[in-house]
Amino acid sequence: MKTKLLLILLSFTTVLIAQERSKLNQKDISVSPFIDGTILTPETETKSPLVILIADSGPTDRNGNQQMMTNNHLRYLAEGLYKEGIATFRYDKRIIKQMKDRTVNEESIRFDDFIKDAKDIVAYFKRSQAFSKIYVLGHGQGSTVGTVAAQDGVDGFISIAGPGRSIDNVIVEQLSEQAPGLKDNARTAFDELAANGSTQSYSEGLASIFRPSIQPFIRSWMKYDPSVEIQKLNVPVLILAGDKDLQVLPSEGEVLKAAKPDATYMVIKNMNHPLKEMKAADDDLVNQKSYNEPKRPVIPELIEAVATFVNQ
DSSP states (O other): OOHHHHHHHHHHHHHHHHHHHHTTOEEEEEEEETTTEEEEEOOOOSOOOOOEEEOOOOSTTTOOOBBBOOHHHHHHHHHHHHHTTEEEEOOOOOHHHHHHHHHOOOOGGHHHHHHHHHHHHHHHHHHOOOOOOEEEEEEHHHHHHHHHHHTTOOEEEEEESSSSHHHHHHHHHHHHHHHHHHHHHHHHHHHHHHHHHHHOOOGGGEEEEEEEEGHHHHHHTTOOOOOHGGOOSOOOOEEEEEEOOOOSOHHHHHHHHHSSSSSSSEEEEEEEETSSOOOOOOOHHHHHGGGGGGGSOOOOHHHHHHHHHOOO
């Protein structure tokens, strides 16, 4: 009897969540042949501000998910901001559409493609004149993309768990902590890639980073130093980091803050990389498990910090 009652309660809760989500004023739109996304627009008497959400690395969809990783962090962030009277646009990275169309060619992917998509989105919504202000928000790799896209005349930029240094320096630093024996080899390979356009000077342990088909993409990514790009912004900047982030340490946010002294910098206590709330005692295994917990909401302090910045 208790089991049946629990199932009934769980089903009822699921129905309520589905009904609440169906009440959101949302619409799927295509900004370009490469960009499909979802816009959430609060029903207000005046124009609301818009935040464009740019996802992290990998084949990430508009909700923040990948094939083997579902946690819905971008969807929850968008819905949280919606409740604060802020519109959002979140979109599938172009590789998602290419995967569906079976047109993916790894050798042809460039970091500049992601920047172009983000700039096209900014231009699309600026032309619409439908919003009081436009902000760009980037998560992880999306922070670097967003730093460049936000140079196209938006009203503010928000970095969440964004690296402060170029990707080669970030990876070399990570290897020095996690696999010190590969650090020098990686540095040599990155330097050769930058100088010659390709490299063969890497060990088998670094093949996932330097396999020939992905080298053009890595080289195109290396060109962008976030601490240099952020200095080009003449708009308010918010830099957020989580002290439970296993991928991008708060020290990267400190690099961005040092490059942009007038930015607001905040470390959100107990926030991990997929923007979920960890307990102080949670170990790395529990932290990693949250990457595949689609029902776990994002930490409320994140929504509060972004909403305060946008509405100020």
